Amino acid sequence: MGAIIPLSFSILLLLAVSNPTLASKDCDFPAIFNLGASNSDTGGLSASFTPVPWPYGISYFHMQGGRYSDGRLIIDFIANSLGLPFIHPYLDSIRANFSHGANFATAGSTIRRPNTTIFQSGLSPFSLDVQLGQFNQFKKRSQWAYNREGVFTELLPKGDFFSRALYTFDIGQNDITADYYLNMTAAQVSATLTAILDKFAAVLKDVYEQGGRSFWIHNTGPLGCLAFVLDPRNFTKDQLDQVGCAIPLNELAQNFNKRLNQTVVQLRKDLPLAAFTYVDVYSAKYNLFKQPEKYGFEHPLMVCCGTGGKYNFNGNARCGDFIVVNGIETIVGACKDPSARINWDGVHYTDAANEWVFKQIADGAFSNPPIPLRMACHKEINHSTPAIRRHLRLVQPRACEPSPISPPSPISLTHPSPSPLSAENPRSPSLSIPPSPSLSPLRRAAPAEHQPRRTLHIPHLCTSLVSFGISLTLTVSLASTSSPSLSRSRTHTLREIPEESEAQTVTLK
Numbered sequence: 001m002g003a004i005i006p007l008s009f010s011i012l013l014l015l016a017v018s019n020p021t022l023a024s025k026d027c028d029f030p031a032i033f034n035l036g037a038s039n040s041d042t043g044g045l046s047a048s049f050t051p052v053p054w055p056y057g058i059s060y061f062h063m064q065g066g067r068y069s070d071g072r073l074i075i076d077f078i079a080n081s082l083g084l085p086f087i088h089p090y091l092d093s094i095r096a097n098f099s100h101g102a103n104f105a106t107a108g109s110t111i112r113r114p115n116t117t118i119f120q121s122g123l124s125p126f127s128l129d130v131q132l133g134q135f136n137q138f139k140k141r142s143q144w145a146y147n148r149e150g151v152f153t154e155l156l157p158k159g160d161f162f163s164r165a166l167y168t169f170d171i172g173q174n175d176i177t178a179d180y181y182l183n184m185t186a187a188q189v190s191a192t193l194t195a196i197l198d199k200f201a202a203v204l205k206d207v208y209e210q211g212g213r214s215f216w217i218h219n220t221g222p223l224g225c226l227a228f229v230l231d232p233r234n235f236t237k238d239q240l241d242q243v244g245c246a247i248p249l250n251e252l253a254q255n256f257n258k259r260l261n262q263t264v265v266q267l268r269k270d271l272p273l274a275a276f277t278y279v280d281v282y283s284a285k286y287n288l289f290k291q292p293e294k295y296g297f298e299h300p301l302m303v304c305c306g307t308g309g310k311y312n313f314n315g316n317a318r319c320g321d322f323i324v325v326n327g328i329e330t331i332v333g334a335c336k337d338p339s340a341r342i343n344w345d346g347v348h349y350t351d352a353a354n355e356w357v358f359k360q361i362a363d364g365a366f367s368n369p370p371i372p373l374r375m376a377c378h379k380e381i382n383h384s385t386p387a388i389r390r391h392l393r394l395v396q397p398r399a400c401e402p403s404p405i406s407p408p409s410p411i412s413l414t415h416p417s418p419s420p421l422s423a424e425n426p427r428s429p430s431l432s433i434p435p436s437p438s439l440s441p442l443r444r445a446a447p448a449e450h451q452p453r454r455t456l457h458i459p460h461l462c463t464s465l466v467s468f469g470i471s472l473t474l475t476v477s478l479a480s481t482s483s484p485s486l487s488r489s490r491t492h493t494l495r496e497i498p499e500e501s502e503a504q505t506v507t508l509k
């Protein structure tokens with residue numbers, strides 16, 4: 001045997017979990033899947049029942065665009081800002097191209113199933129659970145078709161798009177517009193909201209179970225500022241705020257939003273591998289109603305495409321309807337300058353207002369957590385969250401495969417300061433995620449008599465890696481104090497490690 005050169009090693013491990021402050025990288029969403037109601041319906045209801053009439057679409061598409069607006073919706077601006085085409089409605093079979101997502105929203109959709117037909121109440125039969133069923137079918141059947149290639153590889157999303165996609169939700173307004181809420185006691189309203197939001201949470205959990213990891217959730221807008229709510233009811237002066245919006249309806253919307261926010265907070269705990277962004281569209285829209293002139297708008301409560309009444313709105317002669325005036329048949333048309341208006345048809349917003357709202361919310365100013373749209377895949381990890389802790393513990397017993405040249409004794413990693421995790425569970429491996437975004441060095445000096453090794457298996461590190469379904473950056477350095485030429489360092493970035501994946505090993509070359 002030749003001379004054994006004594007070497008001592010120190011292993012430096014840097015573990016960084018992607019979070020908004022640390023990982024300021026864009027998410028590169030390849031697709032959007034949207035579930036919702038008219039505020040994000042890009043043509044589903046129009047294709048299923050009667051087409052939206054002219055002058056819908058007048059400002060942007062210059063033809064009927066299938067949307068309840070004179071132009072684009074917030075979802076259109078979202079898609080374009082992410083470099084994606086407009087998201088095609090699942091229900092529209094004409095010129096369908098779903099390569100970058102699909103839109104399951106329809107106008108009139110509710111979270112809970114409606115008890116009436118669309119012909120009685122106007123509520124869409126495609127409630128949120130139906131949309132989820134359509135998404136499930138779409139996911140399964142599109143992959144079947146995609147894998148048979150041919151033209152479908154250009155018309156349907158790739159398999160991995162479903163986990164990398166942005167899932168957007170804009171629904172709830174139609175669940176709370178019914179008049180009977182105004183007669184309910186606070187307790188009755190609360191019980192109803194619980195039923196609605198339980199249903200909402202169940203749908204998101206289902207999408208998560210199918211691999212959805214990035215959720216962008218709009219709350220509901222200030223209902224009480226819309227002409228279709230204001231016109232038919234005689235609100236007293238003290239029921240209207242300084243803008244002229246109906247306080248009882250806006251309070252109901254805010255009540256719903258508060259509960260929606262709580263639901264999202266709970267979802268973050270229950271579904272720890274996903275990023276949830278709650279977007280306060282209500283406040284953005286209300287700011288616009290409050291100070292329209294400041295942002296280049298006028299007559300905030302007046303309807304652009306409508307006729308008659310205090311708000312240029314008549315529920316029986318709506319935008320695009322044919323009416324007879326002085327014996328002449330005419331169409332209920334648009335105002336001169338829709339780009340200076342907020343309200344398009346009494347219920348929905350103009351292209352200009354939608355663009356304005358999009359610009360307000362895109363950078364995260366109205367979001368919780370406050371991260372921009374393009375980074376909405378990043379998750380703020382709360383290390384105290386019980387679900388994250390449970391998750392870490394769950395995978396602790398898993399270890400890497402034994403290696404032909406593994407270290408003779410198990411490597412024990414120590415943390416310079418006890419983390420909340422190891423403090424509570426002293427038997428857990430001391431490798432832990434740093435509580436702050438700063439990188440936390442973990443050191444260990446190997447016994448001096450061992451030869452340099454090319455392969456390292458670090459059981460506890462392996463289990464920690466498998467435990468997160470999110471981006472992880474790992475730097476492993478092998479430093480030889482007596483022979484610097486043997487020192488090595490390598491950085492690995494691992495994305496979206498599936499929960500069922502096998503332990504990862506780190507090899508230094």
Ligand SMILES: *[C@@H]1O[C@H](CO)[C@@H](O)[C@H](O)[C@H]1NC(C)=O
Pocket residue numbers: 112113114115
């Ligand atoms: C539909 O009717 C059922 C039974 O009366 C009721 O429990 C449910 O709340 C109703 N749904 C809606 C959306 O009103």
Ligand SMILES: *[C@@H]1O[C@H](CO)[C@@H](O)[C@H](O)[C@H]1NC(C)=O
Pocket residue numbers: 085097098099100151154155
């Ligand atoms: C569908 O849209 C994508 C993206 O815009 C495009 O690359 C693809 O060629 C389209 N498919 C067909 C068949 O036109």
Ligand SMILES: *[C@@H]1O[C@H](CO)[C@@H](O)[C@H](O)[C@H]1NC(C)=O
Pocket residue numbers: 179180182183
């Ligand atoms: C609400 O209560 C008022 C007064 O009791 C009644 O006239 C009205 O019909 C009720 N509205 C609904 C939707 O139940």
Ligand SMILES: *[C@@H]1O[C@H](CO)[C@@H](O)[C@H](O)[C@H]1NC(C)=O
Pocket residue numbers: 232233234
């Ligand atoms: C609202 O008030 C006006 C004027 O007071 C009255 O003419 C109208 O009938 C009222 N409408 C309803 C729905 O009560």
Ligand SMILES: *[C@@H]1O[C@H](CO)[C@@H](O)[C@H](O)[C@H]1NC(C)=O
Pocket residue numbers: 258261262265280368
């Ligand atoms: C939503 O809930 C979070 C956590 O409780 C809170 O910090 C935030 O202010 C809430 N956002 C809104 C718009 O209510």
Ligand SMILES: *[C@@H]1O[C@H](CO)[C@@H](O)[C@H](O)[C@H]1NC(C)=O
Pocket residue numbers: 382383384385386
């Ligand atoms: C982190 O989670 C714990 C436990 O659920 C909670 O008490 C704490 O407020 C959370 N911290 C943040 C910043 O959300």
